[in-house]
Amino acid sequence: MSLLKVRDLSVTFDTLQGPFKAIEGIDLDMEELDTLAIVGESGCGKSVLGHATMRLLDDIAVVRGSVIYRGREVYAMSQKELLEMRGKAISLVPQSPSAxxxxxxxxxxxxxxLIEKAGVAHGREAEERALSYLDYVGFSDPHAIFDSYPHRMSGGMCERALIAMSTSTEPDLIIADEPTKGLDALSRKNILDMLQRMTAGSSLIMITHDLKAAAMCKRVAVMYSGEIVEIGPTRVVLEHPAHQYTRGLIDAQPSKGMKPIPGRHNISHKSEGCRFRNRCELVQSECVRHPLLREIEEGHMVRCHYA
Amino acid sequence: MSLAKGRARFFAGKALRYGITLVIILSINFAIPRAMPGDPMINLLGEDAVRVDRQMLDELRAQYGLDRPIQDQYIEYMLGAGRLDFGYSIHKNLKVTELIYDRFFWTLVLIFPSIAIGGLLALVLGAIAGFRQGSKVDRLLTGVSIFMYSCPSFLFAMVIVTIFSFHLGWFPLGNISSGRTQGFAYLLDIGYHLFLPVAILSAFEAAYIFLIVRNSITQIMGEYFIFVAKAKGLSARVIELRHVMRNVLPQFISIMALNFGFMVSGALIIEIVFSLNGMGTLIYDSVMSRDYPVLQGAFVFLTIFVLAANFLADVLYGITDPRIGDSMNTGKMI
Incomplete structure (x- = not known):
């Protein structure tokens, strides 16, 4: 049985300007000890997907489709089951560490x-556990951090403390939302090494716009305008990308010459057809038809008519 | 810098600021009556002044020290204020300080319970409304609060007195006691007499602070760390009590402390409506009878009281909010 199964998940926000589709038709499968990176630019819906997986969206979000965690439908869980699942079975490493x-x-x-809520340990024992996790994430004086208030710590320190917190309950699945956001190159490398070490016993979904960070996962899913446009083993996707958007992302990295993707990300995709077609250099007549995600080789799927 | 040294520096800085504020207020207090048009002695004597001959006016002026150069008057006034000595009341022939001590005590008897009851009420009702925003309870409580907040207190007090004291006869019309009882019965009698005024003041206090608590909760509920608390699977109760209310506390406590000053002015009206002998009636009577020494003394007392409350608010804020507390420890001014 797979750990997490997402089927045809879509999220629509009811806004004053009318309904806004944040994500649509998402399918994902996570096995035990699996690692998946979800990459894409801001506004592509990757965080919404992470939050929807834990049923953490506001009431203004209309969620369709299903999220099945260990055979149980998350959207059919009672409030009690849901609270038990969060933080214990599925743990979020939130973005904006300082906030x-x-x-x-x-x-x-x-x-x-969190440790007490998850029932992992209580009282003195829970405190000891918290201290040892602060130690695991590399704080030289865990006691000082334990007694500290957030404003006394830097963003990088808060990020480490967040990772200590989110992993302290030994969850089955960790959803890390932009763990390297706003960090310099050295801190980023430290955080990624540490995240890899700390999540070794769990499955990991890493939401990021940082392809270097994505490279530590076994698989990578590329999202554009609320859809997965390419998914497959990391090495395959990053070295032989099949979707023009994935190629654009790779070329936009500083190490690859920072070549920008032409055009602008149209968030309110009202038109039919391929959502990337107004920015795609390879656009053809068939692109007015909405492409389906199809398998082009073992485990490698792409949403393009011409891939 | 060591923590203790930083804290000491912080408090020294604060004390200096409050000291300067006090000197400025005392100076204004000195200047206003002297800047007013007309002769203070003629104001003092009222209509009689036209019948008094000039020599007697000069004598009176000399008696109050008003014939001396203004800088001498100022120095003497400041020295007097330093000793909390404001001379004698013109009409009551009592030392101003003694008069104020007695009246201030009764004002405190009126406002302390009102602040405690009002604050508690505001915290509980504000939490109920804030956590159920948009619900019927919230709309009802918010509506009542806004009504109370915008309602003139004298009008409200008079309506209450008319209904509960005059028509229903449940409570006395005024005064602090009926003056016939002793011991425990005396205290009960005071409680009976203070019931309506305290209830009214509490209601006004609660209405104002309720709105602050409710809005504070709304704002905190939208913070990212509340979302994170939800993601941790904490129950709504834990999030509300531990994460939200703990953040409301610094603001709540400092508003409570700051409100001490406003409560005194609120009490002024209520004291007049209920004929209670507190600071309010003292100031009112002094204005009516142009008893300047009493007025000046009363203003200085209230100023010191309000400044002390502000200082208390600063300290409590630092204790309840570590971000502010830390800036105190480093001696940094905020």
Whole structure:
């Protein structure tokens, strides 16, 4: 049985300007100890997908499709089951590390409350556990961090403390939302190494716009305008990309000459057809028809008529 | 810098600021009556002044020290203020300080319970409304609060007195006690007399702070760390009590402390409606009878009281919000 199965998931936000489709027709499968990177530019729906997986979206979000965690439909769970699942079975490493901790509660207390809530340990034992996880993520003085308030720590320190918190319950699946956002190259490398080490016993979905970060995962899914446009083994996708958008992302990296993708990301894709066609250099007549995600080789799928 | 040294520097800085504020207010307090058009002695004597001969006016002026150069008057006034000595009341022939001590005590008896009850009410009702935003309870409570907040307190107080004291006869019309009881019965009697004024003041306090608590909750509920708390699978109750209310606390406590000053002015109206002998009636009577020494003394007392409350608010904010507390420890001004 797979760990997580997402089927035809779509999320629509009811806004004053009318309904806005954030993600559409998402299918994903995660096995035990699987690692998947979801890449794409801002607004492509990757964070919404992460939040929808944990049923964390606001009431204004209309969610269709299904998310099945260990054979149980997340969207059919009772409130109690849902609270049990969050933080214990599926854990989120939220983005914006400095804003993720409550400013008036000590870091240690915020980690301990999760450990206790998850029923992993209680009281003194939970505190010890929190301290050892702070130690695992490389703090030289875990006690000082435990007693510290978030504002006394840098963004990178908060990120490490967040990873310590999110992994302290030994979850089955960790969803890391932009763990390298806003970090310099050295911190980024440290965080990625540490994330890899800390999530070794779990499955990992890493949401990122950073292809270097994505490279540490076994598979990568590329999202554009709310859809998965390419998914496959990381090496295959990053070295032999089949979708023109994936190629654009790769060429846009600083190490590849920072070549921008022409045109602009049209978030409110009202038109039919391929959503990338107004930016695609290889656009052809068939592109007015919406392409389906199809397998072009073992485990490598792409949403393009011509790939 | 060491923590203790930083904290000491912070408090020294604060004390200096409050000291300067106090000197400025005392100076304004000195200047206003002297800047007013007309002769203070003629104001003091009212209509009688036209019948008093010039020599007697000069004597009176000398008696109050008003014939001396303005800088001498200022220095003497400031020295007096330093000793909390404001001379004698013109009409009551009592030391201003003694008069104020007595009246201030009764004002505190009126406002302390009102602040405690009002604050508690505001916290509980604000939480109920804030966590159920848009619900019927929220709309009802918010509506009542806005009504109370915009309602003139004297009008509200008079309506309450008319209904509960005059028509229903459940409570006395005014005064602090009926003056016939002693011991425990005396305290009960005071409680009975203070019930309506305290209830009204509490309601006004609650209405104002309710709106602050409710809005504070709304704002905090939208913070990212609340989303993170949800992602951790914490129950709504834990999130509300631990994560949200803990963040409301610094703002709540400092508003409560700041409100001390406003409560005194609120109490002024209520004291007049209920004929209670507090600071409010003292100031009112002094204005009516142009008893300047009493007025000046009363303003200085209220100023010191409000400044002390502000200082308390600063300190409590630093204790309840570590971000502010840290900036205190580093001696940094905020």
């Amino acid at each position: 993720s901790f409550n400013p008036v509660i000590r870091i240690g207390k915020q980690i301990t409350e």
